[in-house]
Amino acid sequence: MDQENQDITLAVLDSANAWIAESLDENTVLTIIALISEDPTNWQEALSVWPRYRSSAVCESTSELPFEEIEPEAVRESIEAAAGWVVIDFTRKRLSTGGDFEAIDRDAAFRLEQADDSDFTGHLSIHLPPWWELVSDTAPANLFQARHSPIPRPIVDREILYGDAFLTFVAKRALEVFHSDDWTKCVQGNTQRDRYALTVAAHKDWLMTPREDLGGRIPRQMLHGAIDWANKVTEGQQSRYENGGPMIAAPDDWQGYSTAPMGSQEMCIYFDFCREILGAGWEWLETEQGKQAANRGESAVTDLVAFLGEIKENWLTSPLEGGPSPNFV
Structure with missing residues (x-):
């Protein structure tokens, strides 16, 4: 210029x-x-x-x-x-x-x-x-004319993506599988391939099923709303740091912070988070406590959601391969 x-x-x-x-x-x-x-x-x-x-x-x-x-x-x-x-x-x-x-x-x-x-x-x-x-x-x-178009800012509802809505989905899905032939086959075969297939199917259904609490949208729509822009902002800050500037964290007390669009880093973390919780659900079903609760039926969902909640908090606050925790990212 x-x-x-x-x-x-x-x-x-x-x-x-x-x-x-x-x-x-x-x-x-x-x-x-x-x-x-x-x-x-x-x-x-x-x-x-x-x-x-x-x-x-x-x-x-x-x-x-x-x-x-x-x-x-x-x-x-x-x-x-x-x-x-x-x-x-x-x-x-x-x-x-x-x-x-x-x-x-x-x-x-x-x-x-x-x-x-x-x-x-x-x-x-x-x-x-x-x-x-x-x-x-x-x-x-x-200057004071109305906008040419509405403000299409993507809204990410992390309470649904990371909260009880997701944990309840996993709990119900795990218990449904427990009483199916798929689980019997998985236990008898004791193969990672069978377990992986159950995980992939459940993960896909979570991301691709329209939800009433999302106004008919699917969870996957919240992952890609503005990823290119978010990545460019991150890359700009990385370039600034590599050229001698200080590394300063973005503020976490803004009005739109909790619903801000995801970048690729968080999207990758969310993928791992979903797989971690799904895997924990299968493992719970193999414990004596899990088997008894699943066969009892009435409080099984509540018990499993509580267990998954503990797994979630521990995973989100634990360092990733020596780096910051997922909560920090």
Whole structure:
């Protein structure tokens, strides 16, 4: 981008509030735009990930950013007077640019340099979430228009994927198999192949069966909603670290944290989690306690769900091959 010497105006719209900063340099503006990569719900959440994107080319603390709070109605007038401008709208999930500000892509990488001495200061990557609109070279009059499309942000219900809904499915499936010829064949044959076939079939049914508590969707739909974007954000942070930047964890106290889309790392972990719980269900049926409960019938599901709950907590909090636990990832 060839706008290093330009003074850029950047405005932020957030619910009923608005902020504006004038005469910002290119490095600062690009770094602020990069914050959207994390899909923050509001301006305060965006500012909280400043350490994950800042370099020595910009100020160390967000308290040094020259933003002033203004009335939302005054944003258009300020933008119209600017040579180059950027508006970040959290309500409409829209990034708008205009005037002399050079358009950027949804996915972009920059090598930031100091304008005074051209010393290299760091890498910066921008990866806008798919549900954010990017409107380049637009007019200030278009800022408050309705979105061109609804906000299609995927919602991942981890309470269902990891919680009692899944454990109950596994318990009922295991007990159903226990009273079938498939289990008799598996026990008599005592082969890993038979056990594996039961596991694969149960895993597939869990992922591919529509559920009322998901509004008719299947669990698998929650695994792939925005994996490409999530992977790009992760790769951007890895590249930053490999180029000398600090490794800083993403915040876990945001409004949309618990329902955020999965990346490939969590998707792989979820595959292993499902197989771990299914395997534990089969093993429980082979214990004396499991056999007695399965034959008794009445409380078998409750007993097995309680057992699987213990397995789940232990697995999610145990380190993976010397690394962090699945809960951390």
